[in-house]
Amino acid sequence: MLERFKVPEQDQVKVSEDSLHKAVSAIFEKMGLTPEDATDGADMLVTADLRGIETHGVSNKMRDYVQQYSNGELNPRPNWRIERESPGTAVIDGDRGLGVILGPKAMRIAIDKARQVGIGIVTIHNSGHLGAVGQFAMQATKEDMVGMCATAIGSGILPTFGAEPKLGTNPISIAAPTKSEAPFLFDAATSAVAGNKIRLAERVGANLLPGWIAETDGTPIMEERPVPGRGQYHMLPIGGSRDQGSHKGYGVNMMVEIMATFLSGALPSMLNLSGLARHYFAAYYISAFTDLDTFKENMDQMLQTLRSTKPAPGHERVMYPGLSEYEEEQERHVSGIPLHKEVVEWFEGISGELSVPQLQII
Amino acid sequence: MLERFKVPEQDQVKVSEDSLHKAVSAIFEKMGLTPEDATDGADMLVTADLRGIETHGVSNKMRDYVQQYSNGELNPRPNWRIERESPGTAVIDGDRGLGVILGPKAMRIAIDKARQVGIGIVTIHNSGHLGAVGQFAMQATKEDMVGMCATAIGSGILPTFGAEPKLGTNPISIAAPTKSEAPFLFDAATSAVAGNKIRLAERVGANLLPGWIAETDGTPIMEERPVPGRGQYHMLPIGGSRDQGSHKGYGVNMMVEIMATFLSGALPSMLNLSGLARHYFAAYYISAFTDLDTFKENMDQMLQTLRSTKPAPGHERVMYPGLSEYEEEQERHVSGIPLHKEVVEWFEGISGELSVPQLQII
Secondary structure, three states: OOHHHOOOHHHEEEEOHHHHHHHHHHHHHHOOOOHHHHHHHHHHHHHHHHOOOHHHOHHHHHHHHHHHHHOOOOOOOOOOEEEEEEOOEEEEEEEEEOHHHHHHHHHHHHHHHHHHHOEEEEEEEEEOOOOOOHHHHHHHHOOOEEEEEEEEOOOOEOOOOEOOOOEOOOOEEEEEOOOOOOOEEEEEOOEOOOHHHHHHHHHHOOEEOOOOEEOOOOOEOOOOEEOOOOOOOEEOEOOOOOOOOHHHHHHHHHHHHHHHHHHHOOOOHHHOOOOOEEEEEEEEEHHHHOOHHHHHHHHHHHHHHHHOOOEOOOOOOOOOOOHHHHHHHHHHHHHOEEEEHHHHHHHHHHHHHHOOOOOOEO | OOHHHOOOHHHEEEEOHHHHHHHHHHHHHHOOOOHHHHHHHHHHHHHHHHOOOHHHOHHHHHHHHHHHHHOOOOOOOOOOEEEEEEOOEEEEEEEEEOHHHHHHHHHHHHHHHHHHHOEEEEEEEEEOOOOOOHHHHHHHHOOOEEEEEEEEOOOOEOOOOEOOOOEOOOOEEEEEOOOOOOOEEEEEOOEOOOHHHHHHHHHHOOEEOOOOEEOOOOOEOOOOEEOOOOOOOEEOEOOOOOOOOHHHHHHHHHHHHHHHHHHHOOOOHHHOOOOOEEEEEEEEEHHHHOOHHHHHHHHHHHHHHHHOOOEOOOOOOOOOOOHHHHHHHHHHHHHOEEEEHHHHHHHHHHHHHHOOOOOOEO
């Protein structure tokens, strides 16, 4: 993550992983989830915060989820069901369950199918927010598979040349196992910048960079600016302007829409204002394709080559997707998770309100 | 395609689709291909030129292919074989066959598997250039499937923060069928600009835009420049610089590498200097996921919404991926294919050399 998005030192409050997990799990149970689902959800969110993905961890999302359970948008006990199925595929109606909770179940089905026919694809429609898509991709690597996950949600992003937002932030991820290197994990929104990052920039008082947002008439803003007020800007696809390749970002964004939305028989958010999301999960059984050991050795060899690449002036080193998050996770296991003090204040309030144990500050 | 890449009016020579197809097919036969393979190859290349994808059509690639067949890099009669197979997957050793020729066979296998188990994935390694990946994705839409295709080749692109190129241009594509709209087709290199486009810019005397290439020390060039001499620049991933999102382009680039290279048990070009490529084909059987008619109607509805989006100042309209290429194809069916006069001169030379019929100028 760019420095500008990190919680400033003076606003940080450190909490232990264990305490955060207990607090999140307890809140989920109070929302009506089963203890098992509450634990699964806490696993997903706390892991995001451990890996430094504040945008999709507890800090940036838990408030939304609580609000959505409280106002009935989300169903804490969804009667999710497989609507259509083949040996390699399944489509799930999520019955307004939170994606964070349904995701591990869907990826499990994809993994089982992949073990049978080499590849498993599962889609979900009628579901809430999925959290950090990369974590579902990682679920597959633990079974020696390549995992992919994507989610289609929202309509706040401009198509190239457009003046009206139509596209979701539509993040996509892929993860692959290794032998001794940190696992490969790519996970990114197909907007120039994740929607959550704009809120995070606002919270930490950071500027937005050129090519990240557009004027309300659709003209890409090509200089640095503070976060404009709500409704005073539109978001752009990866690339920003056409000359910088926004048509490629637009295409990858639509790729996610086809995989998650159309292959679950649903409509994109631009045509369906429910606020719900569609998800896509894929598991590739590596042994169906090639020798698993060779695959992992090849991955190690490539990742070592990438991180030992000579850096350009002004940069310390070259990284590969997933490396810095892995390092962050090792560090935070030991030193705790830095939350913004506003997040901790929210936890104090909600814990009192719901009568669940308070977060423990380190 | 940006105006700067189009063949300037005064350098254009128009040829008929039919004549170009005959000439290409005849040249392929002289290279030792079977008549059937020669016809398949001509179909693929001429369709790229028809659709305005000059970078991957006859005009920009045929010379390379003839050279590679002539010097023995490519095998005109490859003994390709399925190395490993499961109900939903297959891995092919391409025996140094041209990807343009092997691709339709691989996508056919993926389509057959998808009809059986809902999804089919086929990878090829040890193969030559694939041409325009989007055309293989389109092959699936003709069978009422969603098609994806990607290819991993080369090592001329810098990883984010790197000073040494390691990544391929790794294009990716996805196509989906519609009811009455032009089919959706996204097809793009995961470099800021396709390698072939740099050669094309050189041929038409166009400048390269900010964020497209880097100095040889890895620093992204953030102003417009003429094409530097060979060896005087490096290429960048989609996004260009880190601030503009090159880490996302880097990630999508690596996604292609994992799908095409690692899932075919091969090594990326950075570790394997053979000059050969790895390919990935996926077919999703829509009826396994949802109702086919609904899928197509939903696609129409979304694509109509996108192209009727109000445009930003200075732009005539909003397009969706595949629309302008479809329109170009309709136009060129009637008025012929504009080739650069240098390409026509090359055809004249090679036709004489190989004793095949000359191109007919319109």
